[in-house]
Amino acid sequence: MKTDCTLDRLDLRILAELQRDGRITNVELADAVGLSASPCLTRVKRLEQAGFIAGYGTALKIEKLGPFQIVFAKITLTDHRREDFARFTDAIRGIEEIMECHQATGGYDYLLKCIARDIGHYHSVIEALMERDIGIEKCISYVVVESPVMKRRYRLDTLFAAK
Incomplete structure (x- = not known):
């Protein structure tokens, strides 16, 4: 496990999944990103402590x-x-x-x-x-008269695609 604050592809996948569903269980998250539960939880805690995760909330309509x-x-x-x-x-x-x-x-x-x-x-x-x-x-x-497109998630795979 890295101790610095640089993100790898698994970190980006974790962040993308958490954006999609902030209520996902650690076991479901681990399965979604291809890790076992313990290393996944360790990464999530590190991402929280490093400030990459600002919080968890509910998107209202x-x-x-x-x-x-x-x-x-x-x-x-x-x-x-x-x-x-x-x-x-x-x-x-x-x-x-x-x-x-x-x-x-x-x-x-x-x-x-x-x-x-x-x-x-x-x-x-x-x-x-x-x-x-x-x-x-x-x-x-x-x-604003109408908002035909509103996105609430960042496309991490596009923003941080390999060059």
Whole structure:
């Protein structure tokens, strides 16, 4: 067993299987990746300790729970010093409606993915954000009408294919 944090093909297969089914038993996982149970469990524990596995959870079909609205927002900051970026990210970290925040290149600084009950709810969240003194110059919102493709798993075999 390796002691460093590099991944081999078995580690990638374990991660792929755990993405597919986080509730899989260790015996089923071992069978799926071609290991016996004990070495498989050792690898999973090592992957957890090394931080490759962020956690285990349930993927919800939120559309079955009731109406909601997804909105992407492009945020441009007034200033671009390290402390400006830190102030912004610290301020939005606790806003429950902001599901994702990505610092990006191009004509804006951040891309946010927000989920709200409806447009009015989203508007109140963004209004409150704009009123805070966190250096926002501009916010452009994009309301999602439909999401025909949504993938929740990373294609590890494609991302880490042998060259």
